Amino acid sequence: MVNKLKFSSCGHIRSDLAKDLNFSKLKHCHTWVFHSFNGVLLIGSLLLLFVVSIGSGYFYNTNSFQEPIVHDNANRTSKFGGECNVFVGNWVPDESYPLYNASECPFAEQGFSCLANGREDKEYLKWRWKPRNCEIPRFNVHEILEKLRGKRVVFVGDSLSRTQWESMICILMTGVEDKKSVYEVKGRNITRQIRHLQVRFRSFDFTVEFYRSIFLVQPGTPPKHSPKRIKKALMLDKLDDINKEWIQSDLLIFNTGHWWTPTKLFELGWYFQIDGKMKLGMTINGAFKKALATWKSWIEKKVNTNRTRVFFRTFEATHWSDGSHEKCDVPQNPWSETNGKDESVFSDMIIDTVRNVSKPVTLLHVTPMGAYRSDAHVGTWSDNPLVPDCSHYCLPGVPDMWNELLFAFLFSDQQYQIH
Ligand SMILES: *[C@@H]1O[C@H](CO)[C@@H](O)[C@H](O)[C@H]1NC(C)=O
Ligand SMILES: *[C@@H]1O[C@H](CO)[C@@H](O)[C@H](O)[C@H]1NC(C)=O
Ligand SMILES: *[C@@H]1O[C@H](CO)[C@@H](O)[C@H](O)[C@H]1NC(C)=O
Ligand SMILES: *[C@@H]1O[C@H](CO)[C@@H](O)[C@H](O)[C@H]1NC(C)=O
Numbered sequence: 249m250v251n252k253l254k255f256s257s258c259g260h261i262r263s264d265l266a267k268d269l270n271f272s273k274l275k276h277c278h279t280w281v282f283h284s285f286n287g288v289l290l291i292g293s294l295l296l297l298f299v300v301s302i303g304s305g306y307f308y309n310t311n312s313f314q315e316p317i318v319h320d321n322a323n324r325t326s327k328f329g330g331e332c333n334v335f336v337g338n339w340v341p342d343e344s345y346p347l348y349n350a351s352e353c354p355f356a357e358q359g360f361s362c363l364a365n366g367r368e369d370k371e372y373l374k375w376r377w378k379p380r381n382c383e384i385p386r387f388n389v390h391e392i393l394e395k396l397r398g399k400r401v402v403f404v405g406d407s408l409s410r411t412q413w414e415s416m417i418c419i420l421m422t423g424v425e426d427k428k429s430v431y432e433v434k435g436r437n438i439t440r441q442i443r444h445l446q447v448r449f450r451s452f453d454f455t456v457e458f459y460r461s462i463f464l465v466q467p468g469t470p471p472k473h474s475p476k477r478i479k480k481a482l483m484l485d486k487l488d489d490i491n492k493e494w495i496q497s498d499l500l501i502f503n504t505g506h507w508w509t510p511t512k513l514f515e516l517g518w519y520f521q522i523d524g525k526m527k528l529g530m531t532i533n534g535a536f537k538k539a540l541a542t543w544k545s546w547i548e549k550k551v552n553t554n555r556t557r558v559f560f561r562t563f564e565a566t567h568w569s570d571g572s573h574e575k576c577d578v579p580q581n582p583w584s585e586t587n588g589k590d591e592s593v594f595s596d597m598i599i600d601t602v603r604n605v606s607k608p609v610t611l612l613h614v615t616p617m618g619a620y621r622s623d624a625h626v627g628t629w630s631d632n633p634l635v636p637d638c639s640h641y642c643l644p645g646v647p648d649m650w651n652e653l654l655f656a657f658l659f660s661d662q663q664y665q666i667h
């Protein structure tokens with residue numbers, strides 16, 4: 249016989265956090281349902297889990313970023329399953345969105361400010377991600393600002409990472425009265441190629457930084473006497489040289505994926521290298537996996553996860569109308585189906601790798617939620633309308649939801665610690 253046990257998150261488990269964050273706005277209580285063949289066995293296992301968790305120090309003070317993580321060895325179904333997989337759900341209309349006005353946020357780059365670039369329909373701004381079996385708690389910007397006091401937040405990755413970085417700054421700035429107290433420390437402007445940007449929130453003494461590292465691994469010069477077509481060697485066994493600058497952070501958010509294409513690699517003369525040797529026959533998928541393995545061992549060896557909370561965002565769905573990334577039609581409403589875009593081999597490899605890391609890393613599996621949002625892309629409302637864009641998303645928009653999830657994982661309770 250199958251027993252079901254329900255745990256309501258309105259109970260005492262979340263009460264400290266409820267005091268901490270503004271949970272009074274929560275519309276629904278969250279419910280966990282555990283299935284088991286035997287209730288006694290289940291309760292026994294929960295007790296054991298509790299003891300093991302305490303023994304291994306997984307319960308931390310909520311002041312730090314180290315939230316409890318249930319670090320089990322179960323397979324994908326059970327890790328992502330349970331009754332509240334926050335990455336399975338749909339978009340619902342919500343008039344309380346958008347979260348900010350990009351024209352009033354100096355860190356929303358022009359290329360992503362669709363309204364400012366002439367987009368007229370506004371429905372795309374008013375959607376909220378609703379996980380099937382729970383709600384993402386609505387964050388309180390003042391609480392988040394306080395929680396971040398004295399901390400260092402670091403985004404590493406490609407331009408999609410820059411979008412999330414911009415989104416986070418714009419969201420946080422809505423809680424800051426003196427907008428001038430938020431500034432890039434060297435007065436640098438946002439450009440596509442820029443390697444590092446560091447925005448400081450002076451009144452709260454924290455920074456939110458972006459490091460451009462499109463492959464996460466290090467490009468180099470190919471060995472002498474390599475065939476002429478080889479212009480660059482992407483060293484899959486060596487993490488990006490600037491990795492030292494990522495280590496001393498409190499929050500570290502990675503992504504990669506959009507540059508791993510034949511057009512952006514082979515056609516430009518970029519080939520893979522391992523252990524000083526060119527690997528000309530290596531497939532992009534094979535190389536991606538190897539690069540992730542390099543990232544994994546770096547996390548395990550170099551990052552003090554007692555201090556640093558690590559996230560990895562999966563592939564951000566694109567909606568090109570053709571295979572060649574040239575045609576792009578942005579509708580006014582999200583797709584009602586994912587049309588297969590909720591799956592990505594890159595995401596699968598990221599999930600596999602993250603699951604194998606021997607330290608706590610939280611996945612931000614944004615592929616399924618993005619899959620519906622064909623309406624949310626920059627399209628021709630960018631700084632260069634001649635080049636349509638169905639890869640990047642408008643701001644405000646989908647990247648704000650990535651940050652809401654991030655805040656939920658950081659400052660909410662255990663049920664969001666899906667590993
Ligand atoms: C893994 O998932 C399968 C399919 O859902 C399930 O039958 C199996 O019991 C799971 N194994 C573990 C160890 O959780
Ligand atoms: C955003 O701010 C700009 C500049 O202050 C203003 O002109 C515009 O109406 C605002 N847009 C919305 C949607 O509120
Ligand atoms: C940034 O852009 C502004 C406005 O375009 C310009 O005045 C300023 O000189 C730029 N700053 C840097 C450091 O390039
Ligand atoms: C991290 O915390 C654990 C458990 O408290 C401790 O055993 C370990 O030495 C710490 N590691 C570092 C690098 O501080």
Ligand SMILES: *[C@@H]1O[C@H](CO)[C@@H](O)[C@H](O)[C@H]1NC(C)=O
Nearest residue numbers: 537541597600601602603604
């Ligand atoms: C993860 O670990 C399993 C079991 O050790 C292994 O079979 C698999 O290849 C690993 N995957 C990655 C991406 O490291």
